[in-house]
Amino acid sequence: MNVATALPEDLDGFLSLAAEVENWFGPMAADQQFHATVEKNIARGTALVVRADGAVLGGLLTGGRQPAYRLNWLVVAAAARSHGVGRSLVHHAINHFQRPSRVDVITFGKDHPAAVEGGARAFYERLGFAAGQEAPPGPEGGTRQWYHLTLPA
Numbered sequence: 245m246n247v248a249t250a251l252p253e254d255l256d257g258f259l260s261l262a263a264e265v266e267n268w269f270g271p272m273a274a275d276q277q278f279h280a281t282v283e284k285n286i287a288r289g290t291a292l293v294v295r296a297d298g299a300v301l302g303g304l305l306t307g308g309r310q311p312a313y314r315l316n317w318l319v320v321a322a323a324a325r326s327h328g329v330g331r332s333l334v335h336h337a338i339n340h341f342q343r344p345s346r347v348d349v350i351t352f353g354k355d356h357p358a359a360v361e362g363g364a365r366a367f368y369e370r371l372g373f374a375a376g377q378e379a380p381p382g383p384e385g386g387t388r389q390w391y392h393l394t395l396p397a
Contacts, residue, residue, distance in 0.1 A: 245328055247336035250291035250303065257293065257300025258282045261319040268358040270383035281305070285316075292336060294329045302329035310342040315349040334371055344397040350379045353387025365389075 250258070259279070262272035272278040285291035285305045292304045302320040306313065315337065320329045338347060351368055352359040359365050365375075368391045376390035 245294055245332040247292055247294055247332050249289050250286045250293045252283075252286055254286065254291070254293050254295075254300055254303070255279070255282055257295070258291070258303050261300060261303050261321060264322055265319050265358075268352070268356075268382075268384070268386070292333050294324075294332060296324075302333050304333040304337060306337050308348075311345045313337075313341045313345055313347045315347065318349075330367060331371065338393070338395065341395060343395045345395045347373075347393040347395060348376075349373065349391050350388050351391055352382075353378065353389050356382075356386040356388075358386070365391075 259273045259282075262269075262278060266272055282291065282305065285307075290306045292306070293300050294302045300321075301324040303318070304315065305317040307316050308314045315334065318330060318333060320333075341347065349368060351364045354365070369375075371393070373391040373393045376392050379388035379390050382388050
């Protein structure tokens with residue numbers, strides 16, 4: 245699977261992904277602040293994509309620097325889920341983080357509908373992340389939880 249640094253022309257792909265998950269994250273596709281966040285990440289090289297036939301199948305926004313990195317937003321198109329797109333994006337990011345370090349991500353709380361339907365908690369656990377403390381609720385009011393991964397030297 246080919247993971248690439250996102251380009252300005254990938255913005256529409258990120259917005260399409262956002263539209264697919266607004267039921268879990270709240271409105272984003274038309275939110276100018278979200279547009280600006282994606283554009284900023286693309287400009288600084290912290291946005292990753294997987295493309296196929298010109299379409300963005302998955303996108304990841306990262307942040308931080310050693311010793312603490314963050315996976316800020318990860319979405320895979322519904323049609324591409326369970327095909328390794330998300331795993332490839334996360335592995336690519338992690339392989340470029342300096343070590344030793346920690347990788348943090350906020351995902352859905354245990355009682356959030358997307359925790360089961362989207363499988364985000366199980367996804368991060370399969371990648372070696374461990375559940376941490378509760379995080380503030382998401383923009384739609386749903387519960388969230390921190391997950392952490394330690395990258396040894």
